[in-house]
Amino acid sequence: MASLIVTGRRWLLLGVGLLPFGTLAQDMSRVRHTIATLAAPHMHGRGYVRDGDQRAAAYLRQRFRQLGLQPLAPDYTQSFPLTVNTFPGKLQLDLSVGMLRFPVLGRSRKLQPGTEFIAAPESGPGKIGGPFSAAPIIHLDTLVFTDVAAQQRLLKRSWYGGGVAIRNADVPRLATLPLPLQQHLDSAAMRFTLVPKLTASLASIQAGQVRLDILESVWQKYTSKQDDLAAQVAVRVDAELKHDYQTQNLIGMLPGTAQPDSFLVITAHYDHLGTMGRRAYFPGANDNASGTAMLLELAAYYARPENRPAYSVVFIAFGGEEAGLVGSRYFVQHPLVPLPRIRFLLNLDLLGTGEEGITVVNGRVLPDAFQRLQQFNEAGHFVPSVAARGKAANSDHYYFTESGVPAFFLYTRGGPTAYHDVHDQAAALPLTAFSGVFKLITQFLASF
Template sequence: MKKIFFVFGFLIFANSLFSQDAKLINKNALMKTVTLLSSTEFGGRLAGSEGFDKAAKYMASEYAKLKLKPAGDEGGFFQYFHTEYNDIVGPCKLNLMNGWEISNEYLIGKHFSVRGFSGSGDVKANVVFCGYGISQPENDYDDYQNVDVKGKIVMIFKQLPSWKLKEKDWNSSLRYRSEIAYNHGAAAVLFVSKPNDKNPQKPIGSVMDGEGKQIETLPQLQIDISVANDILAKNNIKLKYLQTKIDSTKKPSSIATATIANVEVKAKYEKEKKTENIIAILEGSDPILTNEYIVVSAHLDHIGTHANEVMYPGANDDASGSAAVLELARAFCSQKEKPKRSIIFMLYACEETGLLGAKFFAEHPVVPLQNINSQINMDCIAFGDSIQIGNGKSVPELWKMVEDIDASNDKLSVKDTWNGGGADGTPLHEKGIPMAYFVTKDSYGHLHLP
């Protein structure tokens, strides 16, 4: 909780309204909001879902109680736009087979997860390991060159190689690599983390698949490394060995396994689904400076619920930031002396699908862009042992201000920073608007887990 208080302290100080006062911030109210937003009532808050819309209405009602000015469409708090939407309705399963009998049965949310833009299907076929799932003959690299994957289940690394060929980046999203597999005849795709990486990723819920064609008949899962090794067991080989061989030679090492798997996913895809950013304004008290704006933002969306049994609550990512935005609004509204500049309290949709809500706002601002003088973005601020202030190399003056404030308080920030924006702050940063991005260090240990 101290980490969130540090964020509050900075914002309060930066606006020169009042000294840091713990009474302004109600930690019980903060936790109540985080707990509520991450509850089953909102179903994981996938943008476009009934649960997200319910969460958006709740936050808008809290804005209304504070008598904040609605800054969305048609005099309301919502700024509407459309997004791709894929509801993983289930059933979803992954089994290894011995003839018609199940030899290994795996649990969704533990041994595997469903990719956010998975297609539907029920596939029983041999598994073929295809390395990184890259097919670039022009660069003398093709994981599909010496294997037949027609009608098969393809297993590939989720992450791209850490090395390059001909000094070229791979630039190959998960969605694009799924399309490559499909174009080679694959009936399903299993993504798995690279076992030789420092902290191999567990199967997570995610809708960050990148741009590309939606293949509605191609089931796609992320599996645990242990499951991949079960698949390779009949070939007497381990995933670590295959990664080592590929990375050391920079050549494909694809193999057809002797294992038959059964993959089933049922999903409902919509090309365009209506969703919304939630926007409110506290107008500044100075007759001139009121036309200048500071954006205080977080994202409200998360991953949703899969197969009606695995919910991704998103307490840290980013119910924590959303709760902080609301509590800051309450703190500022409770003061007799209002800030001289206006504050936009922003809750974005579709961060998880690629900052789409933030990008939409940057292209369709509710106030002139030239009147927005800074943005404070908060994402994953509840878990971890210290605070990072991102984008500090792009805005060193703002970063130093944060460091100075922290030095005289709880000393929670670390020196690590970067340039080029960060999370939902990036689109406005790319428009030339200074931004500080608050995130706890090592906050991703439980990222996108049920």
């Protein structure tokens, strides 16, 4: 027997099937255009160099206006400060290949920023070596973690303006070294971390040395080990720690038809990692142009009079997520709607794939709401699966959850795996589950 859920102006049929209500279709050509626009080179990775975040914000303000959203702050804008380390100028790494002891007699291999190396998020600036000079880089022998004699030899070593290369798996072990040895390693001009994949992030601090992440496969290809010398290098890193950089959240609202002083909230962060050097930029198509596109499609849906819910719907495009959930934390500390009046919040991030379904963070925290979401999906066959996770501080729902607001964070699984790298591009996104997630969200929110 089917069960009937009455939800004011809408009704859903569960059990044997699902009867449609309103217009559920979204414009997939518009979705792709939104993602391509946000991930385009002229957005500079939506970061904090060359006004990338400001360009993205201007685009979203225009879209909010076109949709007729009511601003909850002047020009939709809630400004807030953050501190972030940036790489606005040159990013260069040249390896001396062939004649490590006499680099001027060998040849130079220029590594490509973004695809072969990146700056570590906390890297300081530096210019080391040049066309006719190079600085030595040594391999950190793993014996140093267990052998006192090896530690003493390293402690006595002079850096000569150079530094050390260490495998990523060994980085956590640095904290186990004696403090004088940790300080000696920190006194080197450079630290290279050899990684299996380049994964960028942001930092609010700046180290006193140049720190680069280099693909281990590239390092092994172009270097050799002669005694403990791995390579000689010339490096240029232009890094700037920006204090109190002003960025923003963007907030719009559609008033409810019956209870406008209660709220459903839909959120997605629009910022990303920006640029690194003058050529490499991080498109952030899946993370999170896809979630931002979903937010805009939902706003277009609820802007139609026949789809307007009883509660007011608030749309928040957060800045500063990649810098440590800064924008959402600021909003929770300075809310533009009363937090106790939020009936439910859905945070949208990484929605560009989905062949394996979706994961729901807080699904185990809010089992009744999660079961309802599952029932809608079983009836409508929107996505292949809906999996529950517990609480996690991995996106902008987190500080709302900590403040007692019921919230889910939805993300898709399966498909392309590009993440926090230069390969997260709009053309690579299959958007496999995008339409299904849209329909599932509208069904779920209609049940409040």
